[in-house]
Amino acid sequence: MIDRTTSNVTDCKLLSRAKRGDKRAFELLVIKYQQKVQNSLARFVKDRDELNDLTQEVFIKAYKALSAFRGDSQFYTWVHRIALNTAKNHLVARSRRPPTSDIQVSDAESYNSYYQLHDIDTPDNILLCEQMEQILKETISQLPEDLRSVISLRENQDLSYEEIAKIMGCPTGTVRSRLFRAREILDEKITAVLDGR
């Protein structure tokens, strides 16, 4: 897995503001990581409403405990740990009620439900994801050479603007501008896909 160091820089900037009580900064972090958290939680719960509630609970817990996050690990690693504990506690609480699922708490962490369909994994949603991935690949391959190189170095190699500038032999301002243009083109395609669902 790629070490997203530049992503960590963004997280640190937003976290320092969130710790000072800026809820908008925390909201940007929620938007950024909610999909990953949902994917983690989907291993434990299938029901869409439950998944929704648990995802919210994870981020609310994270916000309340923000002062305890010292930055020793990446923000998502910390949130992921909260998500696992929340899911386990949820399963323990559910075991006190009539069980609706055969998942045991001891098996929860190692339980792999990747190949099982969840409520969010509707055929429409799966199709939408496949469509989006396909369109992104096609769009990137059709980008002009300078834009394609810059988005590839940034997203696949996780290089900083300075590193990309050195490789491409251009100022960092040009890298920044090219990345923006590439993202604008990709965003246009994604918006069309999402609007069409």
Added chain:
Amino acid sequence: MGENKIHLDEKCRRDLCALMDGEASDFEVQGILTAMDGKSAREVRELWRRYNLASNSIRNETSGIGFDVSGDVVAAIKNQPIRHLTRPKKISEAILQFGVAASVAMFTIFSIQHYNNSDLIDQTPHNVKVESNGVDASMGPAAQFPTGFKPNINVQTVSIGSIRKPEPKVSLDTSLFQDDRIRDHIDRKVSEYYRQSTHIDRDRKNRM
């Protein structure tokens, strides 16, 4: 969604793009957060979400498009303060802290005492001759220290009286009196003074 992009100005979109890459300055981050309160608040959030969706998809980091819970989370934490977790102090830690504080206080007190004594010694002018006037050392300030405390002072105890400036020597030039005219003048003045004072005393007695 397509219309939303029109409302969001290019500056904000560029800043969001830079934030995606960890390259946005503090000023730009502040600009984005401010825009989240403005008329294009929804567009900022949606563009940020789409940028992240695209990034995750290109990196193959997540599968599926979930639901957006950010609005609900923000509503839930609206009045939630961040807990400042403080670990309760153990008794041993408290005792240790007290011990350190006491040691520092003791050291400070003795340092100040020692410093003050040094000051007294240093203030003695070098050109003043310190007279040994037979003061018993056991009766001076040195004897006022607590029992067992023997300050290492290698100088003689001095008092304010001993730090005395040498009196200016006034030597009269007696040669002036050797002049006869001046001596006669002085004698005359002195005689007049006695005469007048004698008259004044006599008048006072007569009145009584």
